[in-house]
Structures are given as structure tokens and as C-alpha cells.
Amino acid sequence: MQKCLKCGKVDGVIRSGIVRGKQRYYCKSCDFSFVLDQNNPDLPKNKGLTTIVDIARHLGISVSTVSRALNDKFDINPNTKKLVNQAAIDLDYKPNLIAQSLHKGYSHIIGVVVPDIEHPYFAKMLAGIHNIINHTAYSIIVCHSNESAELEYLHIEKLLSYRVDGILISHSKTVFDFDHIQKVINKKVPIINIDRIVNQHEIPKVVNNDIEGSKEVVQHLFACKYKRIAIIAGPKSLSITQKRTQGYLDAFQEKGIEPQTDLMVYSDFTSAGLINAFNTLMSLPEPPDAIFCIFFKDAIDSIKLAKKRNIKIPEELGVAAFGDDAISGNVEPTLTAYNPNPVKLGEVSVSILLDKIKNKENPKEMSTIIEGELMIRDSTRKFL
Amino acid sequence: MQKCLKCGKVDGVIRSGIVRGKQRYYCKSCDFSFVLDQNNPDLPKNKGLTTIVDIARHLGISVSTVSRALNDKFDINPNTKKLVNQAAIDLDYKPNLIAQSLHKGYSHIIGVVVPDIEHPYFAKMLAGIHNIINHTAYSIIVCHSNESAELEYLHIEKLLSYRVDGILISHSKTVFDFDHIQKVINKKVPIINIDRIVNQHEIPKVVNNDIEGSKEVVQHLFACKYKRIAIIAGPKSLSITQKRTQGYLDAFQEKGIEPQTDLMVYSDFTSAGLINAFNTLMSLPEPPDAIFCIFFKDAIDSIKLAKKRNIKIPEELGVAAFGDDAISGNVEPTLTAYNPNPVKLGEVSVSILLDKIKNKENPKEMSTIIEGELMIRDSTRKFL
DNA sequence: AGAACTATCGGAAACGTTTTAGATTATGAT
DNA sequence: ATCATAATCTAAAACGTTTCCGATAGTTCT
Incomplete structure (x- = not known):
């Protein structure tokens, strides 16, 4: 048989x-x-890329010698080193970072999880991260959670599997359970929370200057001699609503003026919500002479609505926003806005992360606040 | 002693x-x-994360058994498999993708090189890439060349070192030497060229519909009854100038009208250049009654300049652009523009790449063209 | 010419996983 | 019970590096 x-x-x-x-x-x-x-x-596993072994064979020496030569170790003959380096060029050798990672125990990769890469704000944040990373030996794996909790969880799993040296995360709106973050902490993988933060973990956070920025905007409106300054906020439960409203109130307090609750309306970041909010304000017995929108798009829409009603901006109504965009400089009139600094946000976050990776210690302050800049444009130049 | x-x-x-x-x-x-x-x-190398060995020790069985259990191999006792899976959960085991990669010979990472992540166009392209990738086992390392040739070269080196399974690249403006691409090809690492392409290599390319899109815009202008349609292009050497001008000419040819060279001006994508170009056109004995800008920003600026001169848009002058942006819908009048589809560009590119990784073969067509959409807005509604 | 010393090399283990090849134990039929 | 067969396990090699531990050949003193 x-x-x-x-x-x-x-x-x-x-x-x-x-x-x-x-x-x-x-x-x-x-x-x-x-x-x-x-x-x-079987398909050949090795993609055909040159390895250290190829170099060793090519020169008739041992792999350890090649390794020492390539890594500028001292117990190596300068001549051998020259030979090895030349062979490396001839064979177009690229070190296998995967193998290095496995051996050394760190990957030189950091993971970044963002909820919306398409959004200019996050795109700028990523640019900031790259600005710093481009000068280091690190690379970044970018994960797009697309505002989905499930994807955020999955991405964290994947990043842990890739044994990234650290993680930067900006949470999705839909995440309410933060076990995944706790697991990262348990495994002692450095992690930094940017912009969309959550306070229940003892990890470094980097955020916008929501309170101060909003205060600046409202102070500017006061300086323009507006008397009845309204605010169009977002859902009350959101931390940005709370913080930016806080800044609004702070400005009133410093000015010594009592805020009026009928000038504070809460919308939901939709166009319909904004129209509602705007109409509510304008239907007041004494309508506002200025509006501070905590959401940039609401300000753009408010300008449009005001123009429809033939309300003159900035003379009869001042409009200002938290959050800037290329659009702001191109509408008519151009929109005054507090411009946060997402690029710096990114830069500072990675810097803190890299520091934590190297020194295993947190920054002195657990929370870092990034300053922005008030962009004064035509929508508020009443008496300036 | x-x-x-x-x-x-x-x-x-x-x-x-x-x-x-x-x-x-x-x-x-x-x-x-x-x-x-x-x-x-020394710092402990193992970051403290659970390994397959830990599971094996924990259960008193061999690592190979654990491996087979976790990978659903068939010669495994269902009971053992259950035990192993439970232990994996208890010990919060995450497979070490680095080790897997080294063993299997592929990393499940694809590298993406873009010249400008901050730009909404590329941000959308990245979003498209993520859309597809999020449904696969792949992760992406994003590299930002920041329009620098040096960085582009460095990034390609790094990606090769990471033994990525494939590369998507959109070239920097400043790259004129393409040896780095040839090296990638030599190493048989799949690579796809997106948007900013170069024609000297036999690799798949995915691009915008520059010619057809431009033609559509000009055809639309004809349909609006504009008679003297000008084009403001970019530097003559650029491929987008050539292609979009081609589309402009094609529209004239189909209409059976002879294009006039004095209505074709070449700018350089700067504000100063645009002002110059605009003035040149308007100073003609017979100025144009419509302008097609191949660069979106030039159209926005043209609208501003026309308004300064009290030229009525769209009645006295139609303005349209190649390339869309959130700004287009917010200027006054809103800008008619051909909106390419960067999201789809990204999606199609990765799909082709993944296909090439799996099947080792190129798509039927080396060049894939992604259709966009003409967004008709107020800046051209003369007789519509 | 020995002894003491230096410079440079090579073998092997280790990182965590999968896979190959074979061993061992259990089951079923006679 | 015994033999044929099946089910399930383990040891070891391999992926490409780096590093540890030592070996060896050459050099410089006495």
C-alpha cells in the first residue's frame, strides 16, 4: 500500500x-x-529584503559582528565596520524594525486615536503631532474611531497588540464606559488624553483654554460697547458647554454685571436647533445686541439669519464664536472668533507622552492648558 | 587584588x-x-504584558497547545480550548503582533505618505483610507512629508524598515528624484500612487478626474450663456495646470468655438499672482464674462476682487472653480465648483492596495480615475 | 621569550509567536 | 487483551535582531 x-x-x-x-x-x-x-x-516568507544574515554571509563574517558594526559598538575593527557599511549599501539593507522591537521590547510606535480625522481641528492636531514626531525615531499608527465607541475599543486593543510605546487619545462622543483606558493604565502603557478628555483616570490631559478663551470673547464684546450679550451654547451635559458658559459668566462677573438667564440659550449643534435658538433670542422683548456662539458653525448660521432679517452686523448685532475656521475669514462680514491652537495641542501632547515614555514619570501638572488667540474681525467692530 | x-x-x-x-x-x-x-x-524588557507563555505556565500546558487553542486549530481538545480562552481573558492577554509579524513575515501595517495632512483634501483622503481599513485587520502608519523631499525619502525608508505590507503615497511638490520609489518596487513591496502621481514607474495610480471635471465646469458656463469664458490656471509646468486646461479646451472644441489665448492666463497660486491675473483679464479690450479658476482659492479671491470693482456676480461675471471646500458654500455669492471626491480616492486606493497585497497582481487598469461632482451654486446662475 | 595585556571576533540565547514533526494517550474493533 | 486507528499533546525550529559571554590572535612589556 x-x-x-x-x-x-x-x-x-x-x-x-x-x-x-x-x-x-x-x-x-x-x-x-x-x-x-x-x-x-509556500510563498517565501521573507519579503526578499536583505537581512543582517545576508550581509554576514556576503562578507564571510558572523552576524554578531555585523550587528556590532552597524550599531557603532566599540569592539569592532574600523576596517570591518567600513566593509559592513559598504555591504549594507550595496545590498540596500534596511534594518528590520519588527525584529528590533521584539528583541528590545519597545516598538518606537505611538498610537493615536482620534474621533474625526476629517475635521480641520483634528487634522491640525495630527499635524502638530507629526511636527514633533518627524524629528524623532518614532512612527505613529493613526486610528480613526469615527465617533464610534466600538471602534475606539477595538483600536485600543489593536494598539496594545502592536505593543505601542504610548497612546494619545481623544475620546469619541459616544463613549461612556472607560474600562479600556483603565486596562491600558493597568498594563503601564503611557497614555495621554487630549481635548476630548475624561476625568476619572490619573493620566495627563491636554486641553483647550475653554474658560479663558470664552471669557476673552465676551470681554471683547463688552469692549465693543455691546450691552446685551447673549450666548448660544450646546447641550447642557457637555463639558464644553459648561466650560464655555463658565467663561461667559466670568466675564460678566468681572465686569460687575448680572447675567440674564433669558440671554442664555442651549442648542444642540444642529442647524434646526440654531434657528430655534436665534429666533428665541430675537423674539425677546429686549433682544440681545451681541451673540456669543460656543460653536463656530452656529455663528456662521447666525450671521446668515441676521442678514435675512436685515439686521446690520456689527452695528445692530455683534456676532462672535469660540472656534475658528478658514470660513470665518471669508464670510461677510468676517467673523470674530477665538482660535484655539490644535497644532500646539498636538505638539504638547506628544512631547509630554515622549517624556513619559523616556522618564516614566508624569508631568508636574496633570492637566495642561493650551492658549489660543482671539481673532478680531468685522462681525464685532462696533466701536473699535 | x-x-x-x-x-x-x-x-x-x-x-x-x-x-x-x-x-x-x-x-x-x-x-x-x-x-x-x-x-x-535593566528596565524589564517585557512591558509586563501577558504572553502566551504565561498562559501556558498558568495552565501547566505547552505553548504550542496554547497557540493552537487561540488560533482555532483543529487538533485541539475543545475542553482545552475553553480553558485557554478563559485564561486569556483572565490574564487580559493581547497577542503580540510584533512577534506574529516577525514569524509570519507580514506586518498587517500599511504605510501612508501624504504631503499635507492639515489640508482638508488630504484629510478627506485619509478618512477614506480609514473607512476601508477599519473593517480589516490592518493598521496604518501615517507619515507627513510636509511637502519636503527629504522627509518623503526618510519616511519611505522607515516604512520599509517597518516591513509594511504596502504603501500609499502622494508625492511632495518638491520631489523630483524618484529613486526611493524604484527601491520600493525593487523590493517588491506593493505601492500605489495617489493624486500627486508621477508617471515613470509601472505602479497603479489613482487620480482625480481633472480633465473631465474641468470640461464639465466650462460646459456648465456655456450652458449659463456666458460667451467669453476665461481660465486662470497655475504654473504651466504643473500637471494639474495641463490637465485642467485640457478640459477647458475640450469644452470649447465640443462647442465648436475657437478658444482665445488672451483669455487664458497662468498664475502661481499666490494671492499676488491672482490679483495680477484678474486685473490682466479685466483690462482686456473685451474682458471675459466668466472665469474658471483651476485653483479653488483663486475663485474665492476673484469673487472678492469683482465685488470691489462692483462687478455683479453672476449677472456680469460668472465664477467657477475646480476644487470644493466648506468655504464655497459660505461666501457670497456661493461658489460653483467641481467637487472632486478625495474620500473615494482614498477608499479606492487602499482597496487596490489590499488587493495587490493579497493577490500579488495589479488592477486591470494601471490608472484609476475617480469621478467628482459639479456643485452648481449662485456664482454662475445666469440663465438657469 | 615569556608574560601580560589589547583588540576584535564568533556562538548562542533571548524576544513571542506559529508551525512542523513526531510522541503519547485514548478509543474501538476484534 | 491486542492491534489498528484517532485524538491530542509537546519539543523544537524559525522569523531577524541584539547582547552576553567568552575565545583567539596579535601586541607590548620585561
């Missing part, structure tokens, strides 16, 4: 089980078990 | 060379060489 691979006999060879899906045979004569190996000509 | 580590004697121990920077000793009595190891309590 089946010839024995060892002694060549056919008698005495019996089937003896199935192993890994293949028939196994046993030869009684020579006490030998075997399966037929269908020599499958 | 120095006690022998083997026999304990002090006499007969002599210094015997320096090895790896440390003093070496030799004991004549027992013929033994040694260096003092200052037991440096």
Missing part, C-alpha cells in the same frame, strides 16, 4: 491515525511513524 | 584585556577568564 519512508518496505506499513488533517502511517518493521509531506511551495 | 569567580583565589588573577569597555580578568590557577558583571537592574 504505502512504502515506508525509512526502510522502503511496503508490508507492515499500517495507517496510524490522522494528524493535523493528514493520514499518518506506521512501519512495524522499523518502528517509524510518518505522514506524507506534500511539499507545498 | 581580584578574587577569581571560579576558584576563589586571589593570587594568580591578572587583568587580561578590556572587553566591551569592561576590565577582563584571567585566573592562572583555574584557567578561567571573566569580567565583573555589574548586575545592572
Whole structure:
């Protein structure tokens, strides 16, 4: 039936089980078990890229010597080093970072999770991160959670699997359970929370200057001699609503003026919500003469609505926003806005992360606040 | 002087060379060489994350069994599999993708090189890439070349070192030497060229519909009954100038009208250049009654300039652009523009790349063209 | 010419995983 | 019980590096 691979006999060879899906045979004569190996000509694993072993063989020396040569270790003959370096060029050798990572225990990769890469704000944040990273040996794996909690969880898993040296995360709106972050902390993987933060963990956070920035805007409106300054906020539960409203109130307090609750309206960041909010304000017995929108798009829409009603901006109504955009400088009139600094936000976050990776210690302050800049434009120049 | 580590004697121990920077000793009595190891309590390499070995030890079985259990191999006892899976959860095991990559020979990482992540166009392209990638086992390393040739070269090196399974690249403006791409090809690493392409390599390319899109814009202008349609292009050497001008000319040809060279001006994408171009056109004995800008920003600026001169848009002058942006819908009048589809550009590119990684073969067509959409707005509604 | 010393090399282990190849134990039929 | 067969396990190699531990050949003193 089946010839024995060892002694060549056919008698005495019996089937003896199935192993890994293949028939196994046993030869009684020579006490030998075997399966037929269908020599499958697998794809070559090595992508064909040169390895240190190729260099060693090429020069007839050992791999350890090649390694020491390439890494500028001192117990190496300068001449050998020269030879190795030349061979590396000739064979177009690129060190295998995967192998290095495995050996050294760190990957030189940092993971970044953002909820919306398409948004100019996050795009700028990423640019800031790259600004710093481009001068280091690190690379970044960018994950897009697309405002989905499930994806955020998955991405964190993946990043841990890639054994990233650290993680930067800006949470999705839809995440309310933060076990995934706790797991990262448990594994002692450095992690920094940017912009969309959550306070329940003892990790460094880097955020916008929401309170001060909003205060600046409102102070500017006061300086323009507006008397009845309204605010169009977002859902009350959101931290940005709370902080930016806080800044609004702070400005009133410093000015010594009592804020009026009917001038504080809460929308939901939709166009319909804004129209509602705007109409509510304008229907007041004493409508506002200025509006501070905590959301940039609401300000743009407010300008449009005011123009429809033939309300003159900035003379009859001042409009200002928290958050800037290229649009702000191109609408008519151009929109005064507090411009946060997402680029710096990114830069500072990675810097803190890199520091934490190297020194294993947190920054002095757990929370870092990034200053922005008030862009004064035509929508508020009443008396300036 | 120095006690022998083997026999304990002090006499007969002599210094015997320096090895790896440390003093070496030799004991004549027992013929033994040694260096003092200052037991440096190195940082633990393993970040403390659970490994397959931990699971094996925890259950008292072998690592290969654990591996087979986790990978759903068939020659495994269902009970053992259950045990292993439970242990994996208990110990919060995450597979080490680095080790897997090294073993399997592919990293499940793809590299993306973009010249400007901050730009909404590329941000959208990245979003498209993520859309597809998020449904696969792949992750992406994003590299920002920041329009620098040096950085682009460096990034390609790094990606090769990371043994990425494939590369998507959109070239920097400043790159004129494409050796780095040739090296990638030589190493048989799949690579796709997106948007900012170069034609000297036999690799798949994915691009915008520059010619057809421009033609559509001009055809639309004709449909609006504009008679003297000008084009403000970019530097003549650029491929986008050539392609979009081509579209402009194609529209004229189909209409059976001879294009006039004095209505075709070449700018340089700067504000100063645009002002110059605009003035040149308007100073013509017979100025144009419509302008097609191949660069979106030039159209926005043209609108501003026309308004300054009290030229009515769209009645006296139609303005349209190649390239869309959130600004287009917010200026006054809103700007008609051909909106390319960078999201789809990204999606199609990765799909082609993933296909090439899996099947090792190029798409049927080396060049894929992504259709956009003409957004008709107020700046051209003359007779519509 | 020995002894003492230096410079430079090579072998092997380790990182965490998968896979190959074979061993061992269990089951079923006679 | 015994033999044929099946099911399930383990050891070891391999992926590409770096590093540890030592070996060896050459050099410089006495």
C-alpha cells in the first residue's frame, strides 16, 4: 500500500491515525511513524529584503559582528565596520524594525486615536503631532474611531497588540464606559488624553483654554460697547458647554454685571436647533445686541439669519464664536472668533507622552492648558 | 587584588584585556577568564504584558497547545480550548503582533505618505483610507512629508524598515528624484500612487478626474450663456495646470468655438499672482464674462476682487472653480465648483492596495480615475 | 621569550509567536 | 487483551535582531 519512508518496505506499513488533517502511517518493521509531506511551495516568507544574515554571509563574517558594526559598538575593527557599511549599501539593507522591537521590547510606535480625522481641528492636531514626531525615531499608527465607541475599543486593543510605546487619545462622543483606558493604565502603557478628555483616570490631559478663551470673547464684546450679550451654547451635559458658559459668566462677573438667564440659550449643534435658538433670542422683548456662539458653525448660521432679517452686523448685532475656521475669514462680514491652537495641542501632547515614555514619570501638572488667540474681525467692530 | 569567580583565589588573577569597555580578568590557577558583571537592574524588557507563555505556565500546558487553542486549530481538545480562552481573558492577554509579524513575515501595517495632512483634501483622503481599513485587520502608519523631499525619502525608508505590507503615497511638490520609489518596487513591496502621481514607474495610480471635471465646469458656463469664458490656471509646468486646461479646451472644441489665448492666463497660486491675473483679464479690450479658476482659492479671491470693482456676480461675471471646500458654500455669492471626491480616492486606493497585497497582481487598469461632482451654486446662475 | 595585556571576533540565547514533526494517550474493533 | 486507528499533546525550529559571554590572535612589556 504505502512504502515506508525509512526502510522502503511496503508490508507492515499500517495507517496510524490522522494528524493535523493528514493520514499518518506506521512501519512495524522499523518502528517509524510518518505522514506524507506534500511539499507545498509556500510563498517565501521573507519579503526578499536583505537581512543582517545576508550581509554576514556576503562578507564571510558572523552576524554578531555585523550587528556590532552597524550599531557603532566599540569592539569592532574600523576596517570591518567600513566593509559592513559598504555591504549594507550595496545590498540596500534596511534594518528590520519588527525584529528590533521584539528583541528590545519597545516598538518606537505611538498610537493615536482620534474621533474625526476629517475635521480641520483634528487634522491640525495630527499635524502638530507629526511636527514633533518627524524629528524623532518614532512612527505613529493613526486610528480613526469615527465617533464610534466600538471602534475606539477595538483600536485600543489593536494598539496594545502592536505593543505601542504610548497612546494619545481623544475620546469619541459616544463613549461612556472607560474600562479600556483603565486596562491600558493597568498594563503601564503611557497614555495621554487630549481635548476630548475624561476625568476619572490619573493620566495627563491636554486641553483647550475653554474658560479663558470664552471669557476673552465676551470681554471683547463688552469692549465693543455691546450691552446685551447673549450666548448660544450646546447641550447642557457637555463639558464644553459648561466650560464655555463658565467663561461667559466670568466675564460678566468681572465686569460687575448680572447675567440674564433669558440671554442664555442651549442648542444642540444642529442647524434646526440654531434657528430655534436665534429666533428665541430675537423674539425677546429686549433682544440681545451681541451673540456669543460656543460653536463656530452656529455663528456662521447666525450671521446668515441676521442678514435675512436685515439686521446690520456689527452695528445692530455683534456676532462672535469660540472656534475658528478658514470660513470665518471669508464670510461677510468676517467673523470674530477665538482660535484655539490644535497644532500646539498636538505638539504638547506628544512631547509630554515622549517624556513619559523616556522618564516614566508624569508631568508636574496633570492637566495642561493650551492658549489660543482671539481673532478680531468685522462681525464685532462696533466701536473699535 | 581580584578574587577569581571560579576558584576563589586571589593570587594568580591578572587583568587580561578590556572587553566591551569592561576590565577582563584571567585566573592562572583555574584557567578561567571573566569580567565583573555589574548586575545592572535593566528596565524589564517585557512591558509586563501577558504572553502566551504565561498562559501556558498558568495552565501547566505547552505553548504550542496554547497557540493552537487561540488560533482555532483543529487538533485541539475543545475542553482545552475553553480553558485557554478563559485564561486569556483572565490574564487580559493581547497577542503580540510584533512577534506574529516577525514569524509570519507580514506586518498587517500599511504605510501612508501624504504631503499635507492639515489640508482638508488630504484629510478627506485619509478618512477614506480609514473607512476601508477599519473593517480589516490592518493598521496604518501615517507619515507627513510636509511637502519636503527629504522627509518623503526618510519616511519611505522607515516604512520599509517597518516591513509594511504596502504603501500609499502622494508625492511632495518638491520631489523630483524618484529613486526611493524604484527601491520600493525593487523590493517588491506593493505601492500605489495617489493624486500627486508621477508617471515613470509601472505602479497603479489613482487620480482625480481633472480633465473631465474641468470640461464639465466650462460646459456648465456655456450652458449659463456666458460667451467669453476665461481660465486662470497655475504654473504651466504643473500637471494639474495641463490637465485642467485640457478640459477647458475640450469644452470649447465640443462647442465648436475657437478658444482665445488672451483669455487664458497662468498664475502661481499666490494671492499676488491672482490679483495680477484678474486685473490682466479685466483690462482686456473685451474682458471675459466668466472665469474658471483651476485653483479653488483663486475663485474665492476673484469673487472678492469683482465685488470691489462692483462687478455683479453672476449677472456680469460668472465664477467657477475646480476644487470644493466648506468655504464655497459660505461666501457670497456661493461658489460653483467641481467637487472632486478625495474620500473615494482614498477608499479606492487602499482597496487596490489590499488587493495587490493579497493577490500579488495589479488592477486591470494601471490608472484609476475617480469621478467628482459639479456643485452648481449662485456664482454662475445666469440663465438657469 | 615569556608574560601580560589589547583588540576584535564568533556562538548562542533571548524576544513571542506559529508551525512542523513526531510522541503519547485514548478509543474501538476484534 | 491486542492491534489498528484517532485524538491530542509537546519539543523544537524559525522569523531577524541584539547582547552576553567568552575565545583567539596579535601586541607590548620585561
